[in-house]
Amino acid sequence: MTDTTKPLVISAPEPRTLDLIFTPESLGRLKANYRIVEADPENIAGLDEAILSETRYILGQPPLSAETLARMPALRCILNVESNLINNMPYEVLFSRGIHVVTTGQVFAEPVAELGLALALNLARDVIDADLDFREGRERWGGEGNAGARLVSGSDIGIIGFGDLGRALNRVLSGFRARIRVFDPWMPPSILREAGVEPAPLETVLSESDFVFVVAAVTSENKGFLGAEAFARMRKGAAFILLSRADVVDFDALIAAVESGRIVAASDVYPQEPLAADHPVRRLKGFIRSAHRAGALDSAFKKMGEMVLEDMDLMDRGLPPMRCKRAERETVSRMRSRPVSVN
Amino acid sequence: MTDTTKPLVISAPEPRTLDLIFTPESLGRLKANYRIVEADPENIAGLDEAILSETRYILGQPPLSAETLARMPALRCILNVESNLINNMPYEVLFSRGIHVVTTGQVFAEPVAELGLALALNLARDVIDADLDFREGRERWGGEGNAGARLVSGSDIGIIGFGDLGRALNRVLSGFRARIRVFDPWMPPSILREAGVEPAPLETVLSESDFVFVVAAVTSENKGFLGAEAFARMRKGAAFILLSRADVVDFDALIAAVESGRIVAASDVYPQEPLAADHPVRRLKGFIRSAHRAGALDSAFKKMGEMVLEDMDLMDRGLPPMRCKRAERETVSRMRSRPVSVN
Amino acid sequence: MTDTTKPLVISAPEPRTLDLIFTPESLGRLKANYRIVEADPENIAGLDEAILSETRYILGQPPLSAETLARMPALRCILNVESNLINNMPYEVLFSRGIHVVTTGQVFAEPVAELGLALALNLARDVIDADLDFREGRERWGGEGNAGARLVSGSDIGIIGFGDLGRALNRVLSGFRARIRVFDPWMPPSILREAGVEPAPLETVLSESDFVFVVAAVTSENKGFLGAEAFARMRKGAAFILLSRADVVDFDALIAAVESGRIVAASDVYPQEPLAADHPVRRLKGFIRSAHRAGALDSAFKKMGEMVLEDMDLMDRGLPPMRCKRAERETVSRMRSRPVSVN
Amino acid sequence: MTDTTKPLVISAPEPRTLDLIFTPESLGRLKANYRIVEADPENIAGLDEAILSETRYILGQPPLSAETLARMPALRCILNVESNLINNMPYEVLFSRGIHVVTTGQVFAEPVAELGLALALNLARDVIDADLDFREGRERWGGEGNAGARLVSGSDIGIIGFGDLGRALNRVLSGFRARIRVFDPWMPPSILREAGVEPAPLETVLSESDFVFVVAAVTSENKGFLGAEAFARMRKGAAFILLSRADVVDFDALIAAVESGRIVAASDVYPQEPLAADHPVRRLKGFIRSAHRAGALDSAFKKMGEMVLEDMDLMDRGLPPMRCKRAERETVSRMRSRPVSVN
Incomplete structure (x- = not known):
């Protein structure tokens, strides 16, 4: 039986995986402190109302429509572990609701x-x-x-x-x-x-x-x-x-x-x-x-999980995220780095 | 005509050369401030008494006998620009007379x-x-x-x-x-x-x-x-x-x-x-x-000349050398690095 | 005649003054690049519609109602140079509109x-x-x-x-x-x-x-x-x-x-x-x-002006402010430092 | 019975005392590793031949004549813990014999x-x-x-x-x-x-x-x-x-x-x-x-003992002292700082 007092996290970290970005120890802490719903990134909208309505965090960068977001009143933060921001969600809606969009690219x-x-x-x-x-x-x-x-x-x-x-x-x-x-x-x-x-x-x-x-x-x-x-x-x-x-x-x-x-x-x-x-x-x-291998070290990926846990802990306590980098309203739409398809 | 008021330096820097270890500007300063006697390192003993008696510095690491040193009452320092100390001079005599033996290996x-x-x-x-x-x-x-x-x-x-x-x-x-x-x-x-x-x-x-x-x-x-x-x-x-x-x-x-x-x-x-x-x-x-090329940069050799000039300036003023490294009475005979034959 | 192409700034920096926080040279740059409207902080609402409608920045921390803010569609940032945030404006409105509230306390x-x-x-x-x-x-x-x-x-x-x-x-x-x-x-x-x-x-x-x-x-x-x-x-x-x-x-x-x-x-x-x-x-x-004098150096106040100019320059170019510290939606209402009445 | 295999140290550290410059733990190490002969600094010459002939170190800065030094063939170093060099010993004799004179003033x-x-x-x-x-x-x-x-x-x-x-x-x-x-x-x-x-x-x-x-x-x-x-x-x-x-x-x-x-x-x-x-x-x-109290901290004095022990350890192993500062032949006679009479 799921402990419904724990905050709910939708996990859709593609192309990353939870095993890539968390050490076993960190993954244990993640699971101990949160309800994790692993979701198909292409179908967040298809998740149960019970899930969407309680979701506090999204781990990943799945496409999101304004309608889907409207069904997620408890959402506090989208933690993008791919780290290149793409235009697949209505950022203005997120910003006006005060929902943070953060990236973990600093690990590289x-x-x-x-x-x-x-x-x-x-x-x-x-x-x-x-x-x-x-x-x-x-x-x-x-x-x-x-x-x-x-x-x-x-x-x-x-x-x-x-x-x-x-x-x-x-x-x-x-x-x-x-x-x-x-x-x-x-x-x-x-x-x-x-x-x-x-x-x-x-x-x-x-x-x-x-x-x-x-x-x-x-x-x-x-x-x-x-x-x-x-x-x-x-x-x-x-x-x-x-x-x-x-x-x-x-x-x-x-x-x-x-x-x-x-x-x-x-x-x-x-x-x-x-x-x-x-x-x-x-x-x-x-x-x-060098064949685009400057950043993609296993130790770097594992740091992503640490960053995510630290910032979720802050937000759980009503504080702003400090560890990951926040997308900025002014610049999010100017970014043109193509996301990676392989880790 | 030579200015006999300038301190006299015997130059025998083999395998280095003055052009290797001095920039043109530094070489100009060396020649402006000192009388330079370029000598065959294998025959320091053959130099004129007038030269030996006035020599303040030896630039290099030529073989020296106790007898030759006895003919050099004004000697203050041997500036070894090869930098590996070899046993070709009576170090005890030098130390007891307070003649410094210094090396410039720090440039590497x-x-x-x-x-x-x-x-x-x-x-x-x-x-x-x-x-x-x-x-x-x-x-x-x-x-x-x-x-x-x-x-x-x-x-x-x-x-x-x-x-x-x-x-x-x-x-x-x-x-x-x-x-x-x-x-x-x-x-x-x-x-x-x-x-x-x-x-x-x-x-x-x-x-x-x-x-x-x-x-x-x-x-x-x-x-x-x-x-x-x-x-x-x-x-x-x-x-x-x-x-x-x-x-x-x-x-x-x-x-x-x-x-x-x-x-x-x-x-x-x-x-x-x-x-x-x-x-x-x-x-x-x-x-x-790597083929013994870690240290042998031209810029390193040129620093040797700077070090030598700085320390000779101190010693000219009656001060001890501070820039080059001094051979130590206790350890000079323990050193076993073979000197280089090429720069 | 005022150059209406220059961005408009409402100046209400009390208890600071423009002369306190800007060097003469910085004040010159401020005036060269912006239209400055010096306003009574207690009566921002009384300013002309022509002014409010064009205001890009507010320099200071005057009381602001939701109604007044609604009349300021071009507002990008409130630059609080007193630096202790007080609850005299509807921060939620500001945040949801993406208007930055920044402070310059870092100078201390x-x-x-x-x-x-x-x-x-x-x-x-x-x-x-x-x-x-x-x-x-x-x-x-x-x-x-x-x-x-x-x-x-x-x-x-x-x-x-x-x-x-x-x-x-x-x-x-x-x-x-x-x-x-x-x-x-x-x-x-x-x-x-x-x-x-x-x-x-x-x-x-x-x-x-x-x-x-x-x-x-x-x-x-x-x-x-x-x-x-x-x-x-x-x-x-x-x-x-x-x-x-x-x-x-x-x-x-x-x-x-x-x-x-x-x-x-x-x-x-x-x-x-x-x-x-x-x-x-x-x-x-x-x-x-020490009588609350740790921070209040003239050089610190003058840095406030520099910070303000640097961040307004970024925002003029459509970029987010980087120099001053941003008030955070989560914490702005938790702050309890009393503002100072003397500099 | 004294262990005559341990090196002999003449202790005459006035105005310091052993208790001032050693922690109890360091003093224990000193006594474990050395034979300590506490001597009247004004009468080193009056010590037994058996002591003088075996003395490896002098801790202090007692007056020493050339004659007394001649009776100390095993002397390696004078460790001056007052730290201002005074002209009460024939430094030239010491230098020509390769006996180090070191000071511990760095602790201040x-x-x-x-x-x-x-x-x-x-x-x-x-x-x-x-x-x-x-x-x-x-x-x-x-x-x-x-x-x-x-x-x-x-x-x-x-x-x-x-x-x-x-x-x-x-x-x-x-x-x-x-x-x-x-x-x-x-x-x-x-x-x-x-x-x-x-x-x-x-x-x-x-x-x-x-x-x-x-x-x-x-x-x-x-x-x-x-x-x-x-x-x-x-x-x-x-x-x-x-x-x-x-x-x-x-x-x-x-x-x-x-x-x-x-x-x-x-x-x-x-x-x-x-x-x-x-x-x-x-x-x-x-x-x-400030009444000449900048350096005279108890923790500084205690560091003197540590320095002395570290350098004696090096010299015991036939190495030169590295921790204390060596008096220089060229400058020892130029020093004019008056020694202190109180700690």
Whole structure:
């Protein structure tokens, strides 16, 4: 028999699963504290009135109509564990009712930042080709193998976008005594200064950096904003590391800039994923490839469950969620990152 | 005509050269402030009495006999820019006369630490093979490519040796919120604690770490002290990153431990350098190879010149050198790192 | 003639004034970018329809009825520069319309944290009475004057409340290698851990600290929650530093605990302000008095203007405010801090 | 019966005592590991040959002649726990024999730095007179009490001298986002930069700082180097905090500068200690007095014992001392700080 005093949660976390985002221990706590109704995300409307009327939380991002929402008077929060907001529910209705929509994408910040730093260090020190050469017996020893090598320590670094990813990058870079400039038009300059970085226009970030990290989300306004002109501004030999979404970049222009030898680059994201077998990026010199695997660590997924539990606990006590990131009325409809279909 | 009021420096920096270790600007300052006598390191004794009697500094590590030193009453310091101390001069004589012997090896600390972190991140995220697979069209996307991937952030880290390299590693790791244990029997525990790390016995460092960095110098006492037993203590899947000298490790045992799949590893140093074309490490899975190139960056060599100038300036003013590292009477004869023959 | 293309701002910042919260340069920018209508806060409803209908921002916290708000269709944000939220407007209406209510109290965090640290250091080292004794010729020299003296470095510190003040305290304490425990039931534990502090129950914070800083806001639930029982839990000789509001403390119990010699204390806030001339706290030994002056620095007020301009700039561009703190639907009605009448 | 296999230590720590500098637990370790011979510091020469011939360490700073030293062939180190080096032994003999002379003054760095910060914060916020006024019923509330108040956060700070005290100050200031300039002619600029501070000439440190901390040791060259000219360079209203020794300052000029209202100041040290009852500094407005009590905390003295034990352990193993500070051949005779006669 179900304990009807426990708050009710509709679970529709696709493409995630409960086992992906909760450790066994966390899943135990979830089940101990909540009634979980596992639902087909395509048919929330088909759930019993008894369920809808008592639902406090939705775990997932199922399509929801205004009518369905009207049947859910107790709803406090939609906890989107896919993390890219899509336009499949009437956000205005949610916001005007004070129902929070939160995402757990922050879990990816640390893994992405670490991979980003790995890519930067690899570009700076040519680690990958040096290992390949060593395998093949062509290695060059000592200083001879270090032509063009340089340090991240003391360098000029640019970060484009200062959300969770940008902050995590700033943190893993904190031991490097670098000068870090940030372009983020959504962020007030004084907040950037408080984080120890310098707010700067995009042009300056591009032209004054040895390493440029791109961690900006795709919006309706910034598609392809980093193109041939941007790469032409960069310092000769500088490194461009793309970590957020391919849509912010003119990828052909990026390839051309690397091919020309002006810059080196690395990317975790691509215009098509998976990528055609004959795509030129596969053989591009001065380029490091990562197959959209920067964030998708098991430990990151497991953190989602922790975040969800912490915020539901706050909301159970009548407090606002603090752990997950809230969708904002002003920007929810500007987001253009495509959701993932595989974890 | 030489300005005999300027202090006299014998220059014998082999295998370095003045152009390697000084920027043009620094070399200008050196020549403006000192009389430089470029000498054959194998024949310091053959220099004119007028030179020997006025020599204040020796730049380099030439062989010196007690007799030659007796002819150099004005000598204040030997600035060894190769940086590995060899037994080619009577150190006791130098120490009892209060002549400093200093080395500039600290310049390598930052480049080595950055490469060390790069190797650790590459092992943790399998960055190199992922790029190679991508080149060949065999890449795995997203979470599927991340089996076994893990974070440095929040991990347990062990550092063996806490000289300049250990400190530089600790600094580049400072944004990673890791728990860092250090084994260094030459270092009082309270100094380690002040540096924010935990002093620990070797066994604990090995058994409780996800990443073990070896940055200990070779001494007469620690040759091969990391062998089969040490690797057996390590956590399954942990990473072993060797950055100082191959002589502290039983290299065959290291290869066996990696081959068995128990641990993964990376190394910048080898029992023979260069290494035989058929050495098994060339094809070893779970191993990243770097050909003794961790420290030898041009920017590091140029810092040597800066250090030398700063310390000579202090000593010119009757002060002790502060910038370079002093050889210690107690340990100078215990050092066993072989000097390099190429830069 | 007014430029009607500029957004309209109703200015009613009492008890602040525009000259208090803006530097001349900032005030110039405000006037260059906005139409400013200075209004009597008690009579917003009496403003012309032409004004109300175009108002984008209200600078201040004037009483507002639902009717008046209905006449303001362009309103995006109420920027409360007094910073204590009072119940003089229908917050539910504002939230359901998506009108932000933001406060600028964060400007006080840094000055309050610095004064808090000054008070802690003064209690730890008896700085004030030592200076007084010295004036009077009764000083004790060296170690004799240090009975009971102790360090903040390496101590156990408790912080009650981890909003802006708690974070600022944590920052100014960052060089002290202290163990910092935090009690804040509104904050998820993982956020505290990410800030480098340990989440802990109130009882532990009280019983395991050498210094307890109280920076919690007053809510409907926590009035007087720190009373005789709390002080009895504290370590003998520990220091209690009250920085937020007197209402969270049973002040008579605090005085009794200090009088008994069990703890020492300092406070910036009092049950009545100003305080009666014969209030016992005036002569209390082991107590440092500050007359609600921890935050009210001119530089802090001037930062309010900067914050307001930064957030209005974001909202002008259709973005959400990021700089000021937003009132939360869930908690706005729980706040019980009395607003100030003097700056 | 004494265990003659244990190393022999002559104990003559005056004005310290073993009970002052060792905790009971540390004293137990000392006695367990060493033979302790408590000696009259004025008569080391009168000790038995059997003792002198076996002495490995001297704990203290007793007068020693060359003859007495010649009778001590096993001597490795003199551990001076008073910490000011005086000219009562032939240092050249010690250095040429490779006998270390070390001091434990570093234990005072943290307490002095904390008091220095307390004094700076008190000057910046007028905490002391505000408390006194409050006691007398003359307090001013809120902003009215804050005329002239300012923050340490974000300020310009100057530090004169960058030994242990300067480093400890830099550490306790690390959460304040201040710009810190340092004048220390004995320190190479690159070491200052690595510590995150800016090397600067004395004139710049004086003229560009809101807070000037003086932590320089007295030497034969710098007596009274901070006089009327120095104070005239300072910013109007800036704070001067003297923490090392009064001899580096022209104290009358300091008093005049404070009396004139140009600067405010605080001092822990005085030209005479104790100070005359009618000394003008006792009544000086804008000045905070501390009676040479910045360092003399019991916890600091107890750390001396720990340092001594750590370094003796290293030397027992044939290693150089790392924990205490070594006297330098070049500078030992330049030191002019008078030793203390009381703890």
